[in-house]
Amino acid sequence: MKKHIIIFIIALGILLISIGAYRWGYDSVISLRQSVIKLDANVHMKQELLARSGTESTTVVSLIQDESVINRYIVNSVSVVKFLNVFEAIGRSTGAAVSVISVSKQTQAGRPVFAISVSVQGTFGEVMNTVGAIETMPYYITTHMVSLSNAKLPDQTQTQTKTQPWAASMTLTVAATNSVSTTTTATITHNLP
Numbered sequence: 001m002k003k004h005i006i007i008f009i010i011a012l013g014i015l016l017i018s019i020g021a022y023r024w025g026y027d028s029v030i031s032l033r034q035s036v037i038k039l040d041a042n043v044h045m046k047q048e049l050l051a052r053s054g055t056e057s058t059t060v061v062s063l064i065q066d067e068s069v070i071n072r073y074i075v076n077s078v079s080v081v082k083f084l085n086v087f088e089a090i091g092r093s094t095g096a097a098v099s100v101i102s103v104s105k106q107t108q109a110g111r112p113v114f115a116i117s118v119s120v121q122g123t124f125g126e127v128m129n130t131v132g133a134i135e136t137m138p139y140y141i142t143t144h145m146v147s148l149s150n151a152k153l154p155d156q157t158q159t160q161t162k163t164q165p166w167a168a169s170m171t172l173t174v175a176a177t178n179s180v181s182t183t184t185t186a187t188i189t190h191n192l193p
Contacts, residue, residue, distance in 0.1 A: 073140045074175045075114055077105075083174070087118060087134065096122030096130040101169075105176060113173040120168040124150070127166045140175035 075083045084100050091098030101117040120130045127148070135143050147169040 071177075073138065074177050075139065076177045080114060080176075083114075083139070084116075086137065090133045090137075091120065091122075091130055094122070094126050094129040094133065096120050096126040098130060106173070108173065112176040114176050115171070115173050118170045118172070120170070121165055124166045127168045131168050131170065134170065134172070141172055142174075143170065143172045145169070145171045 080103065084103065087098045087100055097120070099119045099121075101119055102115075103117075104115050106113055106115050118134065120127050120134075122130070131146060135141065148166065149168075150164055150166045
């Protein structure tokens with residue numbers, strides 16, 4: 001009978017060790033499964049962040065392109081000289097003499113503008129073509145005043161009057177910006193947590 005008790009105790013010990021090992025293994029699997037679920041949720045969250053950041057970077061690139069298109073119509077402190085040189089180039093192309101009388105930076109309705117006063121001299125056709133070309137320049141220009149004059153001298157004949165120089169005075173404003181925009185292409189690096 002002692003032999004049966006020893007076998008029973010050994011069997012009971014093996015059973016208890018097996019139950020303990022099973023419980024330890026089961027707890028390890030549950031813990032590992034919870035870790036896998038957390039990692040899976042973390043991966044999904046990072047994938048969503050990456051997808052959103054891809055969309056945001058596309059939006060930023062689109063905005064930069066839109067900004068460069070808009071900046072073509074607006075003059076800044078650096079490009080104002082280049083802009084004023086266009087007036088003289090227009091005059092040369094139409095045959096009129098164009099002079100920029102004054103330029104000043106102002107604020108209209110809370111927005112910066114350059115107020116410009118221009119004088120144009122030449123034949124009637126040259127002056128009118130120049131005024132029209134200035135008004136249709138690819139900038140955000142507002143013409144405030146155009147004055148056209150031709151003073152006929154008392155002793156001139158009709159044919160001499162046709163060649164008499166005409167003069168136009170213009171005041172206009174062009175949209176300005178306080179900042180100098182430099183369109184750059186940036187490499188976007190994603191630092192995910």
